[in-house]
Structures are given as structure tokens and as C-alpha cells.
Amino acid sequence: MDRLLCSLWVWLTGARSAARSPRGLHRRLPRFWAIAIVVCLAISFNTGWLTLFAPPAPAQDIPKVLTMGTSADYKPFEFYDTTGGESKIVGYDVDVAQRIAKDLGFELKIQDMDFNGLIPALQSGRVDFVMAGMTPTAERKKTIDFSDIYYSAQNTIIATQGSNLTTIESLKGKTVGAQLGSLQQEVAQKIPGAKVTTRNRVPDLIQELNAGRIDAAIVEDTIAKSYANIYPDLKFTVIPNNEGGYAIAFPKGSKLVPEFNRVIAAMKQDGNLDQFAKKWFEDQGKPTETGFQRIIPRIPFILGGIPVTLGFTFASLFFGLILAIILAILKISSFKPLRWFANAYTSIFRGVPLIVTLTLIYFATPQLTGYKIEAFQAGVITFALNSAAYVSETLRAGIMAVDKGQREAAMALGVPYRMMMQDVIMPQAFKNILPALVNEFINLLKDSALVSTIGAADLLRRATIVGAETYLYFEPLIIVAIIYYVMVMGLTIAASFLEKRLQKSA
Amino acid sequence: MLRVEDLYKSFGPLNVLEGITTAIGQGEVVAILGPSGSGKSTFLRCMNLLEQPTQGHIFFKDEDITAPKCDILKVRSNIVMVFQHFNLFPHMTVLQNVIYAPMKVKGLSKDQARGVGMDLLTKVGLAEKADVYPSRLSGGQKQRVAIARALAMQPDMVLFDEPTSALDPEMVKEVLEVMQDLARSGMTMAIVTHEMGFAREVANRILFLNEGKLAEDTTPDAFFSNPQCDRAKIFLEKMLK
Ligand SMILES: Nc1ncnc2c1ncn2[C@@H]1O[C@H](COP(=O)(O)OP(=O)(O)O)[C@@H](O)[C@H]1O
Numbered sequence: 020m021d022r023l024l025c026s027l028w029v030w031l032t033g034a035r036s037a038a039r040s041p042r043g044l045h046r047r048l049p050r051f052w053a054i055a056i057v058v059c060l061a062i063s064f065n066t067g068w069l070t071l072f073a074p075p076a077p078a079q080d081i082p083k084v085l086t087m088g089t090s091a092d093y094k095p096f097e098f099y100d101t102t103g104g105e106s107k108i109v110g111y112d113v114d115v116a117q118r119i120a121k122d123l124g125f126e127l128k129i130q131d132m133d134f135n136g137l138i139p140a141l142q143s144g145r146v147d148f149v150m151a152g153m154t155p156t157a158e159r160k161k162t163i164d165f166s167d168i169y170y171s172a173q174n175t176i177i178a179t180q181g182s183n184l185t186t187i188e189s190l191k192g193k194t195v196g197a198q199l200g201s202l203q204q205e206v207a208q209k210i211p212g213a214k215v216t217t218r219n220r221v222p223d224l225i226q227e228l229n230a231g232r233i234d235a236a237i238v239e240d241t242i243a244k245s246y247a248n249i250y251p252d253l254k255f256t257v258i259p260n261n262e263g264g265y266a267i268a269f270p271k272g273s274k275l276v277p278e279f280n281r282v283i284a285a286m287k288q289d290g291n292l293d294q295f296a297k298k299w300f301e302d303q304g305k306p307t308e309t310g311f312q313r314i315i316p317r318i319p320f321i322l323g324g325i326p327v328t329l330g331f332t333f334a335s336l337f338f339g340l341i342l343a344i345i346l347a348i349l350k351i352s353s354f355k356p357l358r359w360f361a362n363a364y365t366s367i368f369r370g371v372p373l374i375v376t377l378t379l380i381y382f383a384t385p386q387l388t389g390y391k392i393e394a395f396q397a398g399v400i401t402f403a404l405n406s407a408a409y410v411s412e413t414l415r416a417g418i419m420a421v422d423k424g425q426r427e428a429a430m431a432l433g434v435p436y437r438m439m440m441q442d443v444i445m446p447q448a449f450k451n452i453l454p455a456l457v458n459e460f461i462n463l464l465k466d467s468a469l470v471s472t473i474g475a476a477d478l479l480r481r482a483t484i485v486g487a488e489t490y491l492y493f494e495p496l497i498i499v500a501i502i503y504y505v506m507v508m509g510l511t512i513a514a515s516f517l518e519k520r521l522q523k524s525a
Numbered sequence: 526m527l528r529v530e531d532l533y534k535s536f537g538p539l540n541v542l543e544g545i546t547t548a549i550g551q552g553e554v555v556a557i558l559g560p561s562g563s564g565k566s567t568f569l570r571c572m573n574l575l576e577q578p579t580q581g582h583i584f585f586k587d588e589d590i591t592a593p594k595c596d597i598l599k600v601r602s603n604i605v606m607v608f609q610h611f612n613l614f615p616h617m618t619v620l621q622n623v624i625y626a627p628m629k630v631k632g633l634s635k636d637q638a639r640g641v642g643m644d645l646l647t648k649v650g651l652a653e654k655a656d657v658y659p660s661r662l663s664g665g666q667k668q669r670v671a672i673a674r675a676l677a678m679q680p681d682m683v684l685f686d687e688p689t690s691a692l693d694p695e696m697v698k699e700v701l702e703v704m705q706d707l708a709r710s711g712m713t714m715a716i717v718t719h720e721m722g723f724a725r726e727v728a729n730r731i732l733f734l735n736e737g738k739l740a741e742d743t744t745p746d747a748f749f750s751n752p753q754c755d756r757a758k759i760f761l762e763k764m765l766k
């Protein structure tokens with residue numbers, strides 16, 4: 020449990036390289052909520068208490084299929100090739116991984132997720148190894164194992180053309196950005212007199228630089244080269260004698276490490292690594308089209324997120340409604356403990372940010388039950404549980420608003436309670452709350468963008484992927500904003516139509 | 526058919542019914558009169574167990590329906606009730622309102638229930654409204670549908686709680702006519718009403734309640750021409766003015 024909470028905290032805050040002691044860390048996580056949510060989860064899964072508290076599944080023996088975890092928003096190391104609506108993760112890391120898998124006789128499966136979710140994914144056994152341009156920092160080595168370096172990188176200072184920020188000394192008193200949890204963050208923190216600020220992704224740093232919110236950023240050279248190529252206002256300078264590099268990450272004690280090291284050594288020998296470097300890092304030339312022109316061929320890929328987002332929203336609303344009905348009935352029950360339970364449930368979900376619940380469910384489930392819950396499932400469960408908390412409250416009010424006479428009329432005809440609720444009270448209660456339900460649906464649709472944080476390929480995640488591939492920031496976001504807006508408007512119109520029709524029948 | 530023995534009902538500290546004993550025979554039409562707040566509705570609601578008596582017994586066909594083991598739902602489907610505010614189900618059509626309980630409670634097939642329902646709607650003069658929603662009906666029509674809905678359970682007894690009090694004056698007559706027909710057909714009825722003319726003409730008996738006690742239990746003629754207690758005299762003076 021401690022290990023679980025610790026890695027959850029780490030994921031949530033991205034505090035991997037922060038110098039706090041682990042003991043101080045997990046005291047901060049409200050443990051009661053964690054437990055409460057996990058209990059609800061267990062109930063919803065019908066797994067029961069016994070399996071819930073069973074020890075985590077033992078580390079498997081080496082499987083025939085190797086699952087690689089990566090965060091495919093780091094071109095050219097790993098990114099989605101989305102031209103023509105296709106979605107395939109490609110890049111330098113992927114090529115290296117393919118070669119290693121082939122040599123060791125494995126089949127390679129790639130799982131994409133948020134960078135901050137990679138280490139928890141390793142720990143929970145969701146993936147066998149991670150290749151994501153990850154630097155073997157001392158902090159990380161405490162929780163996971165690393166292979167030898169397979170790619171040496173140099174750190175650079177990236178800044179605007181006219182800024183003269185080219186040396187470590189020139190950064191004194193300046194605001195310097197770095198990717199959260201990266202080696203570059205450590206480098207930045209060692210710059211005397213610099214104010215260090217972190218962002219989750221390199222593209223975010225570049226935007227902060229363009230916006231003038233930071234003066235410079237410490238970025239690895241291959242990446243810096245690509246961005247300087249797209250944004251003529253930016254320039255970069257290599258920091259001398261400051262080498263880093265990327266290594267492959269494994270769960271602590273993995274038997275795969277020596278095997279991988281053997282192949283990496285072979286690839287250095289036979290020139291395969293240089294070949295890949297040439298393929299992915301050589302100058303791609305300045306793009307001639309505008310941002311939107313480059314996005315257009317990738318719009319089908321973004322649109323592919325609509326079924327995911329809609330399916331997700333519908334599934335969450337559906338299960339949420341069922342649960343909400345049960346909770347609402349508990350809330351109007353004359354038996355106090357049931358009322359108490361339902362009210363406590365609502366209070367918990369109201370009091371915990373959705374993203375915390377989501378993260379808990381996604382990462383706690385594998386560690387507690389051994390079931391490697393998919394991002395989509397975890398999302399639906401979280402949103403259904405959360406939505407039920409709110410809708411049950413609305414529904415309770417909707418039930419109370421049904422005229423008392425309705426209940427009496429049904430009772431006076433000898434109609435049993437369950438039938439009365441189902442046929443007489445609930446239909447009227449639902450009609451009362453229809454506008455609120457439509458609102459909830461719209462909120463769910465928009466909030467569903469949160470599942471992109473655990474790597475479900477919804478609309479927002481796809482826009483981010485396209486952004487990483489094209490080194491563009493705003494254009495994919497604007498496209499996805501328009502898509503969300505059109506969907507919400509469509510829903511609103513459909514709902515008001517439905518409401519008018521219902522109004523006619525009463 | 527229905528026997529009430531020493532019935533008490535209180536809501537917390539408020540004693541509403543204080544020892545009522547009476548009996549209603551098969552086919553009798555009993556009008557329950559009394560000033561507002563005297564406990565008429567509560568008395569009526571005890572008869573079909575919408576309220577649980579605090580003390581005392583009610584026997585229906587010699588079965589003690591206040592006994593703990595009694596099947597309340599069965600009692601209610603035999604002693605149905607018509608309310609002041611109709612309480613039709615707004616999300617169901619007129620016919621659906623009528624056939625819902627017979628189908629769900631008595632297990633009639635849809636065709637059987639429709640047959641019964643349409644017959645009853647014809648009787649109350651609303652067959653052509655079978656497929657409209659209650660919101661399209663006038664108050665008088667709504668109450669006639671409510672009566673049809675109650676009768677669709679083929680009950681042994683019908684309770685009416687001020688069935689015409691919520692109606693515009695011009696609609697009172699159509700509802701009273703339906704009730705009069707029902708009385709003539711031999712149905713056992715208990716009616717809380719302020720329609721003195723109707724009580725005098727249609728009822729076989731008058732129960733006069735005052736402050737939770739049964740102040741008079743007599744024939745309409747005796748009650749209207751020669752009320753015994755002072756409270757009944759004052760009541761009649763007010764009502765007949
Ligand atoms: N459910 C209840 N809870 C508390 N008091 C009630 C309830 N129902 C009725 N009463 C009270 O009981 C008394 C008798 O009410 P009721 O039987 O409705 O009188 P009536 O129908 O003769 O006007 C009134 O004082 C009323 O306020």
C-alpha cells in the first residue's frame with residue numbers, strides 16, 4: 020500500500036526528481052479517500068474484499084510478448100505518424116526497440132501513455148520496459164532499473180534570437196524552463212541564480228518561450244534542433260561538457276536488463292544505432308506550408324477520437340445513471356444507515372478532484388487486484404462513479420419534486436413500492452431533471468478530455484499527438500476545440516428537441 | 526363488510542382520531558361529514574391503511590387488516606380511493622392510467638385490461654379521450670377518469686375524499702352523477718364530502734365526525750332534519766346557509 024500511494028503521489032505531482040523524502044510524500048495523500056475510492060471501485064467490479072487485499076501479482080517470468088511503454092509526443096524519438104488518418108507510433112526509440120526485440124526473439128507491443136505515467140506503469144507491471152527518451156537520473160534509479168545508455172544527448176540552452184542567452188553564466192537571474200522530471204531539470208537547477216520552472220512536455224516549454232513567460236529552456240539537442248528549425252525566432256547553444264543520454268527503464272530486478280545491454284552493445288558495434296540516428300535526426304528541411312496546411316492531412320486522425328470520446332461519454336452516463344438511481348433510492352430510504360452511506364458517497368466524490376480519482380483507479384487497480392485495467396475502462400468507471408454522485412443528488416431532488424399525491428394514488432391502488440418507483444415516480448422525476456441531465460452529459464463530454472492524461476486515445480490526446488508530430492501547438496488545439504464545440508451544440512439542440520416533445524405529453 | 530373498533534390515530538402528540546367504532550355494510554353508501562380538521566380524511570385513510578392506526582382494529586370481511594401479518598397491498602387493491610386532487614399519472618394516457626394497476630397488480634393481460642378499461646371509460650362518458658394525456662382534460666373529466674381507474678381494480682369498496690372540492694362548480698354535477706350511478710349499482714362507498722344535497726339524496730347513512738370522535742351515526746333524514754349534537758347543528762347551519 021505504501022509503495023502504491025507513493026507512486027501515485029509521484030505520478031500526480033510529477034515530483035519524481037524532487038528532493039523530498041518518500042516518507043514525507045505519502046503522508047500528504049489523503050489516505051482515507053484513496054481507500055474509500057478503491058473500495059467503491061471494488062464494489063463496482065464485484066471483486067469482493069478477498070481479492071481486493073490479495074498481494075500484488077508476482078512479477079511474471081519473461082513473456083513471449085514484450086510490452087514497451089512510451090509517451091509518443093517526443094518527436095523524433097517517439098511520435099505518431101498521423102498523415103492520412105493512420106496512427107502508428109514511430110521514431111528512433113521504436114526502431115531500437117524493434118531491433119532488440121527481434122534479436123531476443125520477442126514480439127513487441129507498444130503502449131502509449133503520459134510521460135508521468137510511465138514509471139507507475141512499470142511498477143504496476145502494466146509494461147515490461149520503457150523507452151521514452153528517459154534519462155537515468157539518480158532519483159529514478161531508486162525505484163526502477165536502467166540499461167546502458169543507448170543514445171547520448173547534449174543539453175542545450177534554447178532562447179530567442181536576440182537574447183544573448185548562450186552560456187550558463189548568462190542565465191543568472193533569468194527564468195529557465197525544463198521538462199518536469201527530466202535530466203534537464205536537474206541541469207537547470209544547478210545553474211547559479213536561475214529561477215527554474217517546469218512543464219510536463221517540451222512543446223509546452225517552447226510555447227512558454229514564445230510567449231515570453233520564460234527566458235530560456237534547457238532542452239536536449241536533437242529536440243532543440245527540430246524546434247529551432249520550425250520557429251526561426253529561436254536559437255540554441257550546446258552546453259559544453261554536459262553530456263547526458265537515454266537509457267531503457269525496467270522494473271526493479273528485471274531479468275531483461277543484461278539481455279538488453281547485450282543487444283545495445285551489439286548495435287553500437289555494427290553501426291545500427293548510427294543508422295537509426297541518421298534516419299531520424301538528419302535535417303528535415305524547413306516546412307513550406309502554414310501550420311493549418313500541415314494539420315489538414317492529420318484531421319482524420321483527430322476525428323478518429325470522436326467515437327472514443329462519445330463512446331466514453333455515453334458509457335459513463337449510462338453506468339452513472341444506473342448507479343445514480345440506486346443511490347437516489349438509498350437517499351430517500353427511511354433506513355438511516357443507507358441514507359448515510361449514499362450521502363457519504365456523494366460527499367467523497369464531490370470533495371475529490373476528478374483527476375485524482377481517475378489516477379487512483381487507473382494505477383491502484385493493477386496493484387491491488389492484479390487486473391491491468393485499460394485506460395478506457397478506468398475512465399468509464401471513474402466518470403460513472405463521479406457522475407453518479409452528482410446525478411443521484413439531482414435525482415433525489417427530482418423525486419422529491421414529484422407530487423405526493425402520485426405516490427398515494429399508486430399506493431391506494433395496491434401498487435408495490437418497487438413498481439411504484441419504477442413506473443410512476445421515476446419517469447416523472449427524470450422528466451423533472453432532464454435539463455440537469457443534459458447539462459451533466461455536456462459536462463461529461465468536456466471532462467472526458469481528462470482521460471487523455473492516462474493515455475486513452477480520445478480527441479484531446481489525438482490533438483496532442485498531432486501537435487508533437489508537427490511541432491505545432493495551437494493549430495491542433497483549435498481544431499479540437501471546434502470539434503468539441505460542434506458536438507456540444509449538437510447535443511444541446513437534440514436535447515431541447517427532446518424536451519419539447521416530452522413537454523407535449525404532459 | 527367493514528368494521529371499525531375503537532380506532533385511535535395520532536400524529537406525534539396530536540390525537541386526530543379518538544376511539545371510533547362503527548360498521549359499514551355491503552352496498553351501503555356512507556357520507557362522512559364534519560368540520561375541517563375533524564379527522565375525516567385521516568379516518569378514510571385508515572380504512573385502506575394509507576395511515577396505520579395507532580390503536581384499535583379494522584376488520585374487512587371479518588379479517589383483521591390492522592394485524593401485522595395482513596397483506597396491506599391486497600387490502601388497498603380491494604378498498605380503492607379517489608382523491609380530491611385526482612392524482613392521475615401525468616405521463617400516462619387516460620387508458621394507461623386506468624389499466625396500469627389491473628395489469629401490474631392483478632396480472633390482467635393487456636387485452637383483458639383494455640376491455641375492462643374501455644368499458645369503464647364508456648361508463649364515465651370518456652371513451653373518446655382514451656388516448657389523450659390527463660393534462661388535456663378538464664377537472665371534472667380528470668375526476669371521472671380517476672373514478673374509472675379506481676373501479677378498474679374491481680374493488681369491494683371505494684373511498685372518496687372530497688371528490689368534488691377541487692372542481693369548478695359547473696363540473697361538480699358530472700362527477701356526482703357518476704358517483705350516483707355507482708351507488709345505484711350496489712357498490713359499497715364511503716364519501717367525505719361537503720355536498721350536502723348529494724349526501725342527503727344518495728347516502729344511506731351519515732357519519733358526523735367532530736374533534737376525532739364519532740358525534741353522530743344516523744340516517745340522512747334524521748341528521749338533516751333533526752341533528753342531535755350542538756356541533757352538528759352549527760355545522761348544518763353553516764353548510765346550508
Ligand atoms: N400526516 C400528518 N401528519 C401530521 N398531522 C396530520 C397529518 N395528517 C393530518 N394531520 C392533522 O390531523 C388533523 C385532521 O386532519 P384531516 O384528517 O385531514 O382532517 P379533515 O379531513 O377532517 O379536514 C389536522 O389537524 C391535520 O393537521
Ligand SMILES: [Mg+2]
Pocket residue numbers: 565566567
Ligand atoms: Mg380532508
